[in-house]
Amino acid sequence: MFEKLTFDSPSMRVHGVLVDEDIDQVREFIGLHRREILDDGRLVVDFAGSTGIDTVTAVIVFDFCREMKRAGVRVGIENAPETVSRLFDTLAKFESRSRKEQRPSSFREVFESLGRDGYEFLSLVVTFGEFLFETVGSFFQILLTPLRIRWQMVFYYMEESGWKAIPIVVTLNWLLGVVLGYQAGYQMRVFGAETFMPALLGYSITWEIGPMLAAVLVAGRSGSAYAAEIGTMQVREEVSALRVMGFDTFSYLVTPKMMALLFVMPFLVLLANISGLFGGLLAGTMFLGLPARTFMSELGKALIPLDILWGMLKSVVFAVIIATVGSFMGMRVRGGASAVGQATTSAVVMSIFMVILSDALMSLLFVHIRPGLNM
Amino acid sequence: MEALSVTGLSVTYREQDGELHALGPVSFQVDRGDFLCVLGPTGCGKTTLLRTLAGLEVPDSGTVTMMTGRGGGVPVVGYVFQQGALFPWMTVRSNLEFPLRAAGMDRDRRHGEVARMLDMVGLSSFAGSYPHQLSGGMQQRVALARALVMGPDLLLLDEPFSSLDTRTSQELQNSLRELWKESSTTVIFVTHNIEEAVYLAEKVIVLGHRPGTVVRRETIHLPDPRSRLSGPFTDCLVSLRRTFESLVLGEHQSSTKS
Numbered sequence: 001m002f003e004k005l006t007f008d009s010p011s012m013r014v015h016g017v018l019v020d021e022d023i024d025q026v027r028e029f030i031g032l033h034r035r036e037i038l039d040d041g042r043l044v045v046d047f048a049g050s051t052g053i054d055t056v057t058a059v060i061v062f063d064f065c066r067e068m069k070r071a072g073v074r075v076g077i078e079n080a081p082e083t084v085s086r087l088f089d090t091l092a093k094f095e096s097r098s099r100k101e102q103r104p105s106s107f108r109e110v111f112e113s114l115g116r117d118g119y120e121f122l123s124l125v126v127t128f129g130e131f132l133f134e135t136v137g138s139f140f141q142i143l144l145t146p147l148r149i150r151w152q153m154v155f156y157y158m159e160e161s162g163w164k165a166i167p168i169v170v171t172l173n174w175l176l177g178v179v180l181g182y183q184a185g186y187q188m189r190v191f192g193a194e195t196f197m198p199a200l201l202g203y204s205i206t207w208e209i210g211p212m213l214a215a216v217l218v219a220g221r222s223g224s225a226y227a228a229e230i231g232t233m234q235v236r237e238e239v240s241a242l243r244v245m246g247f248d249t250f251s252y253l254v255t256p257k258m259m260a261l262l263f264v265m266p267f268l269v270l271l272a273n274i275s276g277l278f279g280g281l282l283a284g285t286m287f288l289g290l291p292a293r294t295f296m297s298e299l300g301k302a303l304i305p306l307d308i309l310w311g312m313l314k315s316v317v318f319a320v321i322i323a324t325v326g327s328f329m330g331m332r333v334r335g336g337a338s339a340v341g342q343a344t345t346s347a348v349v350m351s352i353f354m355v356i357l358s359d360a361l362m363s364l365l366f367v368h369i370r371p372g373l374n375m
Numbered sequence: 376m377e378a379l380s381v382t383g384l385s386v387t388y389r390e391q392d393g394e395l396h397a398l399g400p401v402s403f404q405v406d407r408g409d410f411l412c413v414l415g416p417t418g419c420g421k422t423t424l425l426r427t428l429a430g431l432e433v434p435d436s437g438t439v440t441m442m443t444g445r446g447g448g449v450p451v452v453g454y455v456f457q458q459g460a461l462f463p464w465m466t467v468r469s470n471l472e473f474p475l476r477a478a479g480m481d482r483d484r485r486h487g488e489v490a491r492m493l494d495m496v497g498l499s500s501f502a503g504s505y506p507h508q509l510s511g512g513m514q515q516r517v518a519l520a521r522a523l524v525m526g527p528d529l530l531l532l533d534e535p536f537s538s539l540d541t542r543t544s545q546e547l548q549n550s551l552r553e554l555w556k557e558s559s560t561t562v563i564f565v566t567h568n569i570e571e572a573v574y575l576a577e578k579v580i581v582l583g584h585r586p587g588t589v590v591r592r593e594t595i596h597l598p599d600p601r602s603r604l605s606g607p608f609t610d611c612l613v614s615l616r617r618t619f620e621s622l623v624l625g626e627h628q629s630s631t632k633s
Contacts, residue, residue: 237460244429244454245474245525 010042014050018057048079153256161222162264177279199302201280210272215318223326227347230330231340261319266312325351384437412572415582453522512543
């Protein structure tokens, strides 16, 4: 016989203190009287004879009361000591909170989260816009006082981001030139049009593939490195130290990177173009029986200097994007080392995205600038 | 005369998952040449306060008014970071020379200043070393020297000795106190270590839990040279510890209970 609980419809009286050793008996007791209470439609839990209840048994009693309530029973709690009522209040609060969290997402919530994400994205765009503005501003400002430019750093980044990128840029563009030349020529030969392959290859490489592949490679190699470098400095409070000493962190950290990329990108694009076209030439002579002389003369007929120049001009825009996005993501780093990793990833993703977006816009423009195709 | 006056300063960080009210509102004044310790539990916004004073964070409300510098213009602020924040690609000498070069000081004076500073912190023989070749205590000495080399009007220190062992940390506290007595610099030192505060400071303000507000102001009346074993020191320490525990830790317990 369990003495701590007695039942006299509709009152369930608690005597003494309920502790976790009583769990089984409390459960059993409740189970025994469930039917009766449901039939009666009323339940009063009376704590008059009790001084307390521990958390575990409180949860059981609370759950039971809730279950009864849902089944339509009128439930009341009487004479609860302050500790007990506080426990029940907490449980009720906790329940309503967890129910809110578990509720299946409604139409409104979908919109809410869409709105929040959209707002976050917009504020990211706005802060990036401000950053870009400041960077370009301090770039032109420092151009007026060329002696203040950290040329040593500019040369360092030129070597790191330009010179050391040459092998991969050349190799990949050459490979792509071979593949593209072979694939295009193979298709065109069906119509006996393989002599047009050099033109097609020339346009696609100088307009798009050369500049774009170079930019994507530089974004992957150097954009990430810039984000990691500045991000680490941010974590180690070196950026703050610079600012306290009165340095303009833009001209100190960002400008040399941007300047280096502005110098090297056009040349990387030029090399990318040359190696890509060379790959096409190789494909033509080896697989399509297109003599090198024919390839060159067809290419010469198709391309004008503006084609090459345009790709190099585009690369200037790409250079600004890669340097600013990398530095921006590095500057945004807060917290520890894991934030640096995230910044590196976002720097690469965002700069490649923006490179492709700006490339699309510039290509639209180019169609209007370039005189008609010479076929 | 007041060196610094802070009124109703409050800082909120905007983060991806909402806003974090990190500090304030906080109001206090520091006299010129004073040594103020800001004492508070972890996460109460001590660092935020210091960063805001240095202009590294933007407050949402409140004002910070600073004295004019010794030259009559903008005051020079020195900042010692928790982990030193020395530039790892520079030698000790270049680290110290760096702010001077930026200020446009000529080569000879620069070298003189750096040598004097290195001598003061006892690291003359390590001028050509890189930060990673030095021990933690030495790195913090260099960081202190780098902050002092500009002859700052206001020196801000963010728990600079907290990651060092007790002995090294006490040695550095001695040096800091001596350096402060020799100069006319106003110092604000942030710490969660009560003993450090009692040993170093002339005045102490205690911040409560986040968002930190000033819960107590104390003046430390201890004669120089201060000794950690003297009776008055121990009394002062015990009394401040009591205050701290009842005001800050008590506050914390009641806030977690409810």
